[in-house]
Amino acid sequence: xxxxxxxxxxxxxxxxxxxxxxxxNMGPQHPSTHGVLRLLLEIDGETIVRVRPDIxxxxxxxxxxxxxxxxxxxxxxxxxxxxxxxxTNNFAYVLAVEKLLGLEIPPRAMWIRxxxxxxxxxxxxxxxxxxxxxxxxAMTVFLYCFREREEILKMFEMVAGQRMMTSYFRxxxxxxxxxxxxxxxxxxFANYFPDRITQYSDLLTNNPIWRGRTKGVAIITKQDAxxxxxxxxxxxxxxxxxxLRRDMPYGGYEQLEFKVPxxxxxxxxxxxxxxxxxxxxxxxxxKQAIAKLPDGPIKxxxxxxxxxxxxxxxxxxxxxxxQFKIVTEGFTxxxxxxxxGVESPRGEMGYYVVSDGTAKPYRVHMRSPSFANxxxxxxxxxxxxxxxxxxxxxxxxxxLGDVDR
Amino acid sequence: MALQPAVxxxxxxxxxxxxxxxxxxxxxxxxxxxxxxxxxxxWIEPIxxxxxxxxxxxxxxxxxxxxxxxxxxxxxxxxxxxxxVYSLLSYQRRERLRVKVKINGTDPYVESVxxxxxxxxxxxxxxxxxxxxxxxxxxxxxxxxxxDDWEGHPLRKDYPVEGYR
Numbered sequence: 001x002x003x004x005x006x007x008x009x010x011x012x013x014x015x016x017x018x019x020x021x022x023x024x025n026m027g028p029q030h031p032s033t034h035g036v037l038r039l040l041l042e043i044d045g046e047t048i049v050r051v052r053p054d055i056x057x058x059x060x061x062x063x064x065x066x067x068x069x070x071x072x073x074x075x076x077x078x079x080x081x082x083x084x085x086x087x088t089n090n091f092a093y094v095l096a097v098e099k100l101l102g103l104e105i106p107p108r109a110m111w112i113r114x115x116x117x118x119x120x121x122x123x124x125x126x127x128x129x130x131x132x133x134x135x136x137x138a139m140t141v142f143l144y145c146f147r148e149r150e151e152i153l154k155m156f157e158m159v160a161g162q163r164m165m166t167s168y169f170r171x172x173x174x175x176x177x178x179x180x181x182x183x184x185x186x187x188x189f190a191n192y193f194p195d196r197i198t199q200y201s202d203l204l205t206n207n208p209i210w211r212g213r214t215k216g217v218a219i220i221t222k223q224d225a226x227x228x229x230x231x232x233x234x235x236x237x238x239x240x241x242x243x244l245r246r247d248m249p250y251g252g253y254e255q256l257e258f259k260v261p262x263x264x265x266x267x268x269x270x271x272x273x274x275x276x277x278x279x280x281x282x283x284x285x286x287k288q289a290i291a292k293l294p295d296g297p298i299k300x301x302x303x304x305x306x307x308x309x310x311x312x313x314x315x316x317x318x319x320x321x322x323q324f325k326i327v328t329e330g331f332t333x334x335x336x337x338x339x340x341g342v343e344s345p346r347g348e349m350g351y352y353v354v355s356d357g358t359a360k361p362y363r364v365h366m367r368s369p370s371f372a373n374x375x376x377x378x379x380x381x382x383x384x385x386x387x388x389x390x391x392x393x394x395x396x397x398x399x400l401g402d403v404d405r
Numbered sequence: 406m407a408l409q410p411a412v413x414x415x416x417x418x419x420x421x422x423x424x425x426x427x428x429x430x431x432x433x434x435x436x437x438x439x440x441x442x443x444x445x446x447x448w449i450e451p452i453x454x455x456x457x458x459x460x461x462x463x464x465x466x467x468x469x470x471x472x473x474x475x476x477x478x479x480x481x482x483x484x485x486x487x488x489x490v491y492s493l494l495s496y497q498r499r500e501r502l503r504v505k506v507k508i509n510g511t512d513p514y515v516e517s518v519x520x521x522x523x524x525x526x527x528x529x530x531x532x533x534x535x536x537x538x539x540x541x542x543x544x545x546x547x548x549x550x551x552x553d554d555w556e557g558h559p560l561r562k563d564y565p566v567e568g569y570r
Contacts, residue, residue, distance in 0.1 A: 056550035063535075064559050068566045099442055102408035229472055229524030240496075247499050334408060336441050339492050339503065341473065350474050350492070367474035367492070371531075375524045404550060 021049050026389065028057050033393060034131060035400025039377070043386055051381045051389075053374055058404035066364040070330030071097055072171055074364060078351075079165040081366055082402040084127050087113075087120040087156075088344040090169035093364075095251055096340035096351040097171050100333050101305065108296040109173035110252045115186070115289035116159065116168065117251075118282040122193075123152045124345035124397075125275050125282075129200060132272075132394035136213045141203050148196055151189055158182050172306040173299035183290060190287045197279050204272070214268035218380035218392035221266055228375040232347025233278060234396045237271035239264040244343040251342075255292070256285050268395040275397075305331045330359030346370055346397050370402035411441035421445055422466040423502050430460055436507075446503040454506050455516050461493060461502070462521065469493035469502050472518065475528035477536045481562035486510030487538055491518070508538065517543040535560040 021044045028036035036057035042050040062081060066074045078093045079086035091113060098105065130145035153163040158179050160168035168175055204210045220230070225238040235242065243260040245253040261277030263270035299306045307326055308319035325331075333355040341350040347369030356362040373396045380392040418424045418438050423445060427435045434453035439446045449457045461469045474492035485507040493502040508515055517540035518525045529540040530549040537558035540546060548555065557564055 056548075056552075059550040061559055064564075064566060102442075226471060227523045229522060229528075242496055247496075248501075336411070337446070337503075338442055338444065339474065339501065341494075341501075348473060352474065352476060352490070352492070354478060363478055365474070365476040367476075371527060372524060375527065 020044070024386075028054075033400075034398060035403075037374075037393070037398070037400055037403070039389070039393075041381075041386065041389065046386050048381050048384055048386060048389070051377055053377055055374070055400070055403050058400050060405070062405045063364055063366065066361055068360065070359050071333060071361060072326070072330065074361065075169065075171075076165065076167045078366075079167050080401065081368065081405055082344065082346070082349070082370070082399050083164060084124040084399050085120045085345050086164060086166045087116050087168065088124075088342060088349060089366075090167065091117050091251065092340055092342040092344070092349050092351045093353075094169045094171050095342065096338050096353045097333065099338045099340060100336055100353060100355055101171070101302075102334075103172055103300055103302055103305065105173050105300050106297045107294050109298045109300075111289050111293045112174050112178065112298065113169060114252050114256065115286055115293070116156075118285045118289070119152055119155065119186075121282045121345045122279055122286075123149055123156075125279050126152075128275065128345070128394075128397045129272075132391075132397070133204060133210075135390045135394045136210065138204065138207070138210060141200055144196070144199060144203070148193065155182070155186055155189070158185070170299065170306065172302055173297075177298050183293070186286070187290060190283055190290065193283050194280060197276065197283075201276055205276075211269065213388075213391055214272060214395075216265075217268045217388050218384060218395060219266045220376050220379055222264075224376070224379050225266075228379070229372045230347065230376055231372065232343065232345070232369055233271055233274045234347060234373050234376065236260070236262045237274045237395075238266035244341055244348060248341070250340065256288050258285055268391050271395045271397075332357060332359050333361075341367070344369055346399065346402065347373055366405055368402040368405060370396075370398040370400070371405075374398055374403055408442070411439050413437065413439050418445075422498075423447060423461060423469070426460065426464050426467050427457060430464070431457060444501065444503060446505060448505050448507065451506045451508055451515055454504075455518065455521065458491065458493075458504065458518060458521055461504070467495065467502075468497045469495045469500075471496060472522040472525055473501070475518070475525055475532065477532045477538055477560075479536060479560065479562045481510070484509055487513050487536065489515050489532065489538060513537065514539040514541055516541050519543055534558070537561065 021042050024041045024043055027033040027038040038054040040052045041048055062077050078089040081089050126145040126149045130142035133141035156166050157163050160166035220238045222239045225235040225240050241262045246260050258281045261274045263273050303322045308323055312319040313323050335355055335357040337354040339352045341348045349369055350367030352365040353361055354363040376396055381389050424438050434450050434457045436448040461467045471494040473494040476490050478488040480486055487508045488505045491504040506515055529543050532538050533546055534548040534550050535558055
C-alpha cells in the first residue's frame with residue numbers, strides 16, 4: 001500500500017486500478033486476532049484487495065535477554081515465547097543445549113518429556129479449536145474445550161507447580177520426578193479423552209454453518225505453502241506431507257508409532273481436519289509413553305551440569321560444591337552451534353544456539369512457526385470476503401507471543 | 406554421545422553431497438565448510454550467494470528446496486563482523502544444511518533471497534530491524550518488530566542490554 005502511513009489508522013480512500021478502495025484497520029485489540037495482531041486491510045466493497053500485517057506489539061527482546069543469562073536461566077524465557085505450548089519450547093531449547101554439550105539423558109526423563117510434550121500439543125490444539133470456533137460463531141465448543149484443557153493444566157500444575165509457564169524441563173532431564181498418583185490421573189484422562197474429541201467433532205464437522213464458513217475458504221496451495229515457508233498443520237492442510245516427529249525424529253519420537261494426518265484441500269476445513277486428527281494421534285502417543293515409562297533416574301549423570309538432588313546436596317560435600325558452582329557461575333558449553341527443530345503444535349519451532357565456550361549463550365535465535373505462518377495471510381485473504389479474515393487467522397493458529405518474541 | 410572433533414577439511418567433506426555439488430559446479434563460491442555435531446555448515450562468497458542457493462535447491466543430489474530459517478550473528482569487534490545464516494531443509498533427503506555468508510561491519514549488505522523463497526521476506530526484515538543488515542532486492546525493507554523511529558539495532562553486540570544509550 002504505497003503512500004499510506006502504517007501508523008495512521010484512519011480510513012484512507014485511494015484509487016487503485018480505477019476502483020475506489022478503502023483501508024480498514026483491524027486490531028491490535030480485536031478479540032479474534034488472537035493477541036495483538038494488527039491488519040491493514042485494503043477493501044473494495046466487501047472484497048479484500050490487499051492485506052498487510054503489522055506486528056511487534058509483543059516484542060520483548062527475548063533473544064537479546066538470553067545472551068545475558070546462563071544456559072539454565074534461559075529455560076523460563078522460552079516458556080513465554082509461545083505461551084500455549086511452553087513444554088514444546090522448553091523441549092526444543094534443552095535438546096539444542098544437550099546437543100551442544102553431547103549430553104545423554106536417562107530413558108525415564110525422555111519418556112516423561114515425550115508424554116508432556118504431546119499433552120502440551122493437545123492443550124494448544126484445544127485452545128485453538130475453542131477460540132477458532134468461537135470466532136466463527138460456535139460458542140459451545142469453546143466451553144467444552146476449556147473443560148478438558150483445565151484437566152491438562154491441572155496435570156501441569158501437578159508436575160511443575162505451574163499451570164502455564166511450566167519451565168519443567170532441565171538441561172539433562174526434568175526438574176522433578178512425577179508426583180504420586182499422577183500416572184493414574186493421566187491414564188484416566190487418556191481413556192476418556194478420545195470420546196471428548198468425538199464430542200467436539202459432532203458439534204462441528206457436519207454442522208452446515210461450520211462447513212459453510214470453512215469449506216473452500218482461505219485456500220493455500222501446496223506450492224504457496226513451500227514458498228512461504230509454512231510448516232506444521234497449516235502446511236499439512238495443503239498437502240505437504242512433512243512432520244519433524246516422523247521425518248527427522250528427535251528426543252525419542254522414533255520409538256513411538258503414529259500417523260501424520262494430511263489433507264489436500266488447503267482450506268480452513270482441511271486445517272481443522274488435520275488438527276482434529278492430530279488430537280487423536282497425540283493422545284495415543286501419550287498412552288504409548290505411559291506404557292513405556294521405565295523406572296530410574298530423571299536427570300543425566302553429569303554433576304557439573306545438572307543440579308544435585310536436595311538430599312545429596314545436604315549430605316555430600318562434592319554435591320554442595322557443584323550446586324554452588326552451577327548456580328553462581330553456570331556451566332561452560334564447548335564452542336559450536338546447533339539448530340534444533342521440533343514439531344510444535346503450530347509447526348517447526350527451531351532453536352539456533354551458538355556457544356563461544358562461556359557459561360552464557362553467544363546467541364539464541366528462535367525460529368518461531370507463527371512468524372513464518374503469518375506469511376500465509378496474504379494468499380489466504382486477498383480476493384476473499386472481509387468476513388472470512390477471522391476464519392483465516394484462526395485457521396493458521398498463530399500466537400502473537402511466538403510471532404513477536 | 407561424546408562430542409566428536411569438528412571436520413573442516415574439504416577433501417574429507419567431499420562425501421557430503423552439498424560440498425561435492427558446490428565443488429563440482431561452482432568451486433569459486435565455497436569458502437569453507439565445517440561438519441560439527443552432525444550439522445554441516447558451508448561458508449559461501451557473498452557475491453555467489455543466490456547462485457549457490459539456487460544450485461543447492463535444484464540439484465538432484467542436494468534438493469535443499471526449503472528455507473527453514475534465516476538469521477544473523479554479530480562477531481563484534483572482529484571483522485568481517487556479521488554472518489547471515491540460512492538454514493536449508495530438504496524434504497526429500499530429510500537433511501538440514503546451514504549456509505553462512507560473512508559480511509563486513511562498515512556497510513553490511515547482502516543479496517535478498519526473496520526471489521527464491523517469497524516467505525523469507527519477514528525474516529530478512531527482522532534481521533534488518535535487529536542487526537541493521539540491508540538486503541538488496543528486498544521488496545519492502547522496513548523495520549518489522551520495532552517502531553519505525555527506533556534508533557539502533559538491538560541484537561548487535563555493542564548495543565547495551567540495559568540502561569540508557
